[in-house]
Amino acid sequence: MAGVGAWLPPRVVTNDDLARHLDTSDEWIRSRTGIARRHLVDPGTATAILATEAGVMALKSAGCGDVDSVIVATTTPERLCPATAPQVAARLGLAGIAAHDVSAVCTGFLYGLATAAGQIATGVAERVLLIGAEAFSTIINPADRETAVIFGDGAGAVVLRAGAADEPGAVGPCVLGSDGDLSDLIMVPAGGSGQRASGLAAHPDDYYFQMRGRDVYRHAVERTTEAAGAALERAGWRAEDVDRLVPHQANARICAAIAERLGIPPERQASNIERVGNTAAASIPLLLTEDSARGRLVRGDRVLLAAFGGGLTWGAATLTWPELGTVASNMPGLGDQPVGVG
Structure with missing residues (x-):
């Protein structure tokens, strides 16, 4: 990992804002999710714009102007066809390079991380720009x-480069899994070939995201904990070796339950859900950017990444934190700054 960057749309929506048109309250939302506010796109701003902005930030952080491959992990592509990544690459002035999307919902960044590592390990690319972006x-x-x-909406990005396994920034083992038999727990029922091939008209609500929250909670905690434990074992780490759980x-509540099962204390857990909400595939790179800018991640730290999403999908990975000269973002209170200043 050679650079990180993040971009949030400027419009902030608080719990009180939502309570004006929903049967809810700030207390109800906070007690069940831990969320106080989120950033939402304005009309005309879609995923490619978010991804491009985050990509610019990550390239700036890495001090490089080009890469050999762009991967965009997203649940909200600009269109069903084609992928969003080639459009992002062109916007970045990188037309002609390899570019593709990864679709694993909230686990998308980790699936993309494994894909990028594979491209580098096999010589397909020397540098990869990996972006998690969601509208x-x-x-x-x-x-x-x-x-x-x-x-919430937003985008986070990292630049990955070829390097040695024993140097800061090295990505360790990635553990990934899925269970398609439970695909209906998290889904958008309409708009794909399954619904279209049925010959039946879809209900308008079926074009929206749907989730069976109670069932998801149980699977998220169990599967993510298992994947994180497997990643630690493959890396030869113990829970007490982890400097930061991301x-x-x-x-x-899900994040706290996973950390408790792993035996990682609260002071070593990264969190920004209160300020940005659940940003799906953008979640982990947004958090990495913020923690690095605030000095909560320093050179040599042992970091454990973990995620769970629709598919069902889940995954975990380890990495040692690199030495970064600059963290670039438009996140409130951060901006572009030397690492450790916040």
Whole structure:
């Protein structure tokens, strides 16, 4: 890992804002999710714009102007066809290089991380720009309080380069899994070939994201804990060796339950869900950028990444934190600054 960057849309929506048109309250949302506010896109701003902005920031942090491959992990592509990544590469002035999307919902960044590592290990690329980007509010039913209060929009990105396994920044083992038999727990029912091939008209609500929250909670905690434990074992680490747990920001209670099962104390857990909500595939790189800028991640730190998403999918990975000269973002209170200043 050679650089990190993040970009959030400027519009902030608080719990009180949502309570004006939903049967909810700030207390209800905070107690169940840990979320106080989230950033949402304005009309005309979609995933490619978010991804491009985060990509610019990550390239700036890495001190490089080009890469050999762009991977965009997203649940909200600009269109069903083609992928969003080639459009992002062109916007970045990188037309002609390899570019593709990864679709694993909230686990998308970790699936993309494994893909990028594979491209580098096999010589397909020397440098890869990996972006997690979501305009999740575009697939959320604004009248559904179960989902409308959870998700936010944003993008985070990292630059990965070829290097040695024993140097700071090295990505360790990636553990990935899935269970398609439970695909209906997290889904958008309509719009794909399954619904279209049925010959049946879809209900308007079926074009929105749907989630069975109670079932998801149990699977998220169990599967993520298992994957994180397996990643630690493959890396030869113990829980007490982890300097920072960086979990996908699904829900504050889910994150706390995973950390407790792993035996990682609260002071070593990264969290920003209160300020940005659940940003799906953008969650982990946003958190890495913020923690690095605030000096909570320093050179040589042992970091454990973990996520769970639709598919069902889940994953975990280890890495040692690199020495970064600059962290670039538009996140409130951060901006572009030397690492450790916050």
